[in-house]
Amino acid sequence: MSTATTEKLARIFDGPYYLSIAGKLVEAKYSFDVFNPATGEILAKAPAASPAQLDEAIAAAKTAFKSWSTLGYDERETYLNAYADALEKSRDELARLLTAEQGKPLKTGAEPEIDQSISYIRQIAARRVPIEIVEETDTHCVELHHPPLGVVGAITPWNFPVVLALWKVAPALITGNTIVIKPSPFTPLSTLRFGEIAQGVLPPGVLSVVSGGNELGTQMTAHPDLAKISFTGSTATGKEVIRSTADTVKRLTLEMGGNDAAIVLPDADWKSIIPQLFWGAVGNSGQWCVGIKRLYVHRSVHEEFVAAFVDYAKQQKMGDGLDPDVTIGPVQNKMQFEKVKTLLDDIKANGQKIALGGEIDERRPGYFIPVTVIDNPPEAARIVQEEQFAPIVPIVMYDDVEDAIGRANDTPFGLGGSVWGRDTRAAVAVANRLETGMVWVNEIHTQGVDIPFGGHKQSGLGTEHGREGRLLFTNAKTVLVHK
Ligand code: NAD
Numbered sequence: 001m002s003t004a005t006t007e008k009l010a011r012i013f014d015g016p017y018y019l020s021i022a023g024k025l026v027e028a029k030y031s032f033d034v035f036n037p038a039t040g041e042i043l044a045k046a047p048a049a050s051p052a053q054l055d056e057a058i059a060a061a062k063t064a065f066k067s068w069s070t071l072g073y074d075e076r077e078t079y080l081n082a083y084a085d086a087l088e089k090s091r092d093e094l095a096r097l098l099t100a101e102q103g104k105p106l107k108t109g110a111e112p113e114i115d116q117s118i119s120y121i122r123q124i125a126a127r128r129v130p131i132e133i134v135e136e137t138d139t140h141c142v143e144l145h146h147p148p149l150g151v152v153g154a155i156t157p158w159n160f161p162v163v164l165a166l167w168k169v170a171p172a173l174i175t176g177n178t179i180v181i182k183p184s185p186f187t188p189l190s191t192l193r194f195g196e197i198a199q200g201v202l203p204p205g206v207l208s209v210v211s212g213g214n215e216l217g218t219q220m221t222a223h224p225d226l227a228k229i230s231f232t233g234s235t236a237t238g239k240e241v242i243r244s245t246a247d248t249v250k251r252l253t254l255e256m257g258g259n260d261a262a263i264v265l266p267d268a269d270w271k272s273i274i275p276q277l278f279w280g281a282v283g284n285s286g287q288w289c290v291g292i293k294r295l296y297v298h299r300s301v302h303e304e305f306v307a308a309f310v311d312y313a314k315q316q317k318m319g320d321g322l323d324p325d326v327t328i329g330p331v332q333n334k335m336q337f338e339k340v341k342t343l344l345d346d347i348k349a350n351g352q353k354i355a356l357g358g359e360i361d362e363r364r365p366g367y368f369i370p371v372t373v374i375d376n377p378p379e380a381a382r383i384v385q386e387e388q389f390a391p392i393v394p395i396v397m398y399d400d401v402e403d404a405i406g407r408a409n410d411t412p413f414g415l416g417g418s419v420w421g422r423d424t425r426a427a428v429a430v431a432n433r434l435e436t437g438m439v440w441v442n443e444i445h446t447q448g449v450d451i452p453f454g455g456h457k458q459s460g461l462g463t464e465h466g467r468e469g470r471l472l473f474t475n476a477k478t479v480l481v482h483k
Pocket residue numbers: 155156157158159160164182183184185213214215216217218221232233234235236237238240241254255256257258288289290387389415455459460
């Protein structure tokens with residue numbers, strides 16, 4: 001990299017970063033450090049919004065709601081498209097910043113995430129939630145209207161910090177709400193930049209971004225002037241959000257943790273699907289809510305399958321996501337790194353068979369967990385039961401498909417799952433029995449603005465995307481008229 005490029009990048013990364021409140025870029029009295037997970041070094045300082053600044057952002061959003069909600073869909077569409085255009089101009093910088101703070105590879109992780117976010121805004125901008133006629137006679141008419149809720153609070157995690165924020169921003173705004181976003185304290189920078197860019201395009205108060213610690217999230221969930229919390233994060237935090245929002249009866253969408261199973265059926269063309277399964281599990285360094293967290297493979301091919309999976313894994317390069325040859329980055333933060341180490345300790349202490357990886361190079365800076373493959377751990381093992389959120393893949397053997405289905409469902413989680421087999425009809429029959437919000441058959445992780453996404457059981461409440469998701473940013477209002 002040339003010196004000029006390095007200096008330019010340093011300027012992009014160093015900041016300064018601002019809160020976006022009431023249409024203005026605002027400094028905070030305090031700041032906190034944001035680390036580059038590839039080096040373990042401080043990347044930049046982010047502003048820590050005070051409780052008063054959060055109040056200010058919510059008050060401005062409440063004021064802005066009055067005019068934003070009365071604009072028509074078409075005008076809001078124009079604004080959202082202008083926002084997408086403005087983001088497009090900073091696309092490369094945003095992608096580099098995302099890699100620097102999150103760790104994901106630039107070409108295969110950060111650039112697609114920024115592109116998908118911008119495209120998501122444009123696609124949602126064209127969507128509508130129209131009034132429905134429920135009943136009509138000569139003398140009587142019943143209409144179902146879908147007015148916006150008011151001010152939405154968005155609380156987001158660190159694994160896909162940008163796209164997960166935009167999954168909330170775009171549907172909230174097109175349906176007429178205003179929004180205040182609180183990004184994860186581990187990855188606030190790219191969301192703060194998204195906020196800064198919005199201030200040049202959207203009316204003041206329509207979209208604000210406040211960064212800070214978890215306590216800012218608690219303040220949001222209890223805030224009387226937020227009508228809804230749209231939360232993505234862990235199940236443990238989601239339960240706290242439910243408790244804290246009870247007093248103000250907020251609307252809630254919760255996208256939480258998962259322990260997705262992939263079932264490879266005996267007739268699967270398993271050799272050809274190794275890359276899909278590998279990236280389904282290890283993409284984003286395994287830090288994916290709908291990542292494959294357990295792979296169930298039939299006894300007849302298990303041994304060969306593990307060997308082929310390991311071979312594929314060996315072809316990958318782990319390192320700093322800004323290096324164009326790198327396909328797997330670090331895990332995102334030290335807390336996660338330490339948590340994953342306890343999982344590896346548990347695997348070793350229980351004598352589970354490690355087919356690949358397992359050893360962390362403690363001298364290497366950054367938070368690198370090598371791709372690790374566990375060969376047929378017992379069903380009760382932590383690595384099978386828990387959400388690892390790391391590039392560690394348990395490949396579990398099964399004899400009987402019924403048994404595999406039972407094991408896949410025997411979890412408090414119910415986010416996603418996948419089934420793989422040559423006989424599509426048989427694979428779909430298995431898929432239909434998985435107790436999850438999404439199930440993919442012979443494909444994985446296909447998503448889209450019109451494809452509902454959400455978890456069953458303790459993985460979620462409500463849905464994102466699709467008509468169902470957009471409706472959750474509105475109230476149902478029944479208007480009954482005697483003609
Ligand atoms: P987390 O729950 O620790 O944090 C998520 C957000 O909640 C952060 O912004 C955090 O500051 C905030 N927060 C923390 N405590 C809070 C509180 N008491 N009240 C309000 N807000 C609070 O989650 P994480 O570690 O950032 O993200 C990883 C988790 O997110 C994993 O479990 C993953 O499966 C899940 N996730 C789910 C989806 C999905 O769509 N279902 C998508 C991505 C990630």
